[in-house]
Amino acid sequence: MIGTCWSRARTRRSPPDAAHSRCPCAPPYESRRVRSCVRRHQSPVRRRSSRTSARPAPNGHHGRVPTPPPTPAPEPRLPDPDELRSRLAEACERARVPGAVLGVSVDGERTVVAHGVRxxxxxxxxxxxxxxQVASVSKVFTATTLLLLCDEHGIGLDTPAADVLPELAGADPAVTVRRLLDHSSGIQCDLFDDFGPGPDAIGRYAAAVPGIGSVVAPGRFFSYSNAGYVALGRLVERLGGASYDRVLARRLFGPLGTERTTLRLDEAVLHRVAVGHDLGPADAGAGGNGASGATVPRARPWIDQRSISPTGGVISCVPDLLRLCELHLADGAGVLGASTARAMRVRSSTTPDPYTAGPGWGLGLTDCTGSDGEPVWGHDGLGVGLAAYVRIVPGRRWAVAMMGAAGHTRPAWQELWRELLREQGMVMPELPAPDPGIDPGIDPGIDPGIDPGIDTDRYVGRFSRLSQDLEVRVGDHGGLELVTTPTGVLARFGQPTTAPLRPVTTDVFAVRATTGVEAAVVFTDELGGTGRAARPAYLHTGLRATPRATPQDR
Structure with a gap:
């Protein structure tokens, strides 16, 4: 995710304390990530001339002095538990997270610490x-189980999903099992209707998927789809010959040796359970009206909806999440075929927005690989008042997992796992500092609400997808702003918000997200039009593609 602060592209890096003094939620050096990301992923870039005439170097070579060989990276090591606990406490306090658990695994050995209250x-x-609840980290459990079942039943990943899943009858043949796994199926994302508590809930949801339509043609580009993963959950049931929770318990939880992972609330209450939290008015209780403007963490109930289990319903703990990571670090560990486990870590789709999670997606895992090219994989989960995260570095048999009892855990997570990587001698999986020879194309010191000369008509309009409407308009300040309106079931969990769009470069903006960090907003896929400039057909943010809503907006 993008850091909280945005500062001048050519400003020298500030030390961590200075970064936090500018913005309490910003992890060190996060402020320039989107801008440097843009320069890596967009071309051509404009560079100031920095070429100098070749002249003999002191060592007798012409041109640049040869780069010395790199210093070997230290072997990964487990952090000291007391030090890790102290760091977790400090990060949670800065992010106002009431409680969290953080764990690191190195070659199968673990350090796990906790802070705060549940x-x-x-x-x-x-x-x-x-x-x-681990929210969308559940998708890693779903993908792992599905792939071992596909191996057993000889089902190729490029098989049309409708051929093996009758509930998708009539779906585009280009919607394959692979495209459901890597989020390139184009299927709408957020169908959160409740299909009841019965054992047929996932099947009923899957049967509704063809009727919700698509946001983009299959295979066109990445667009996150919760609905697609529920369909995969139904395929798990069909291939496994039982309900989704029973198949996972038998085929994955048991072989992994998980101790507290389940999909059933009646089993979860046998353990210590954290509830979700968000930030609410400090004086809203006891007759208060929240007029003070102060906020404090407040408890939120879990979502109990069986039909979304494959996409967000797994209940787990950090030690069990590390067991899942260790399975993938060990190329399946005998539970999943080694070649299949490795295939999960090959980029299968590419996102127009490489800034939010990473440049692409594998088969159930996010490609978080950074500038040094060392593969890093993982997944994030964000639920109602809760969050979970996992990362693995296969080349070093290193993994980290975190669960936070708050929907705004992300700033603490970003700070912690990047610090841990740096200490292991690994380059953080983010892009390098901006090249001082690159012209950013806009005045980096502009006020976030002021239009720096961009063509606002190129972007204004309504964009709509299932469960969310987005409107880009010119605000009273003269710059662009984004109005986000949750619809359908999601309207119960949020209110419309309006936030300025801060321009980064052509077709890339940033907007302050509800989690307290700035999120990328990327416009992509131009539309032609007589009498007017081409306009982007899609707004891509929060991993989801949202098409322009009406012909008038095109």
Whole structure:
């Protein structure tokens, strides 16, 4: 995710304390990530001339002095538990996260620490074995189980999904099993209707998927799809011959040796359970009206909806998440075929927005590889008042996992896992500092609400997808702003928001997200038009592609 602060492209890096003094939520050196990201992924870039005449170097070579061989990276090591616990506490306090658990695995050995409380209403302490919903990290469990079943049944990943899943009858043949796994199916993302508590809930949801339509043609580009993963969950049921929760318990949880991972609330309550939290008015209770403007963490209930289990319903703890990571570090560990496990870590689709999670997606795993090219894979999960994260570095048999009892955990997570990588001698999986020879194309010191001469008509209009409407308009300040309106079931969990769009470069903007960090907004896929300039057909943000809503907007 993008850091909270945006500063001048050619400003020297500030030390971590200075970065935090500018913005309490910003992890060190995060402020320039989008801009440097843009320069890497967009071309051509404009560079000031920096060429000098070749002249003999002191060592007798012409041109540049040869670069000395790199210093070998240190062997990965486990962090000291007391130091890790202290770091977790400091990061959570800065991000106002009431409680979290953080764990690191190196070659199968683990250090896991906890901080804070798991429920602000009761004051119960967070412990390393506390369970919580892991939201979209559930997709890694779904993909892993599905792929071992596909191997057993001889199902190729390029098979049209409708051929093996009757619920998708009539779907475009280009919607394959692979494209469901790597989010390039084009299927709408957020169908959150409740299909009941019965064992047929996932099947009923999957049968509704063909009727919700697509946002983009299959294979065109990446667009995250929760609905697509529920369809994969139904395929798990068909191939596994039982309900989704029973198949995962038998085929994955058991062989992994998980101790507290489940999909059933009646089993979760046998363990220490964290509730979700968000930030609410400090004086909203006891007759207060929230007029003070102060906010504090407040407890939120879990979502109990069986039909979305394959996309966000797994309940787990950090030690069990590390067991899942270790399976992938060990190329399947005998549970999943080694070649299949490695195939999950090959980029299969590419996103127009490489700034939010990474440049692309594998088969159920996010490609988080950074500037040094060392492969880093993982997945993030964000639920109602909760969050979970996993990262693996296969070449070093190193993994990190975190669960936070707050929807705004991300700033703490970003700070912690990047610090841990740096200490292991690994380059952070983010892009390097801006090249001082690159002209950013805009005045980096502009006020975020002021239009620096961009063609606002190119972007204004309505964009719409299932469960969310987006409107780009010119605000009273003269610059562009984004109005986000949740619709359908999601309207119960949020209100419309308006935020200025801060220009970064052509077709790339930043907007302040509800999690407290700035998110990328990328316009892509130009449309032609007589009598007017081509306009982008899609707004890509939050991993999702959203098409222009009406012909008038095109």
């Amino acid at each position: 429920n602000v209403a009761t004051g119960e302490a967070m412990t390393v074995d506390t369970v919580n």
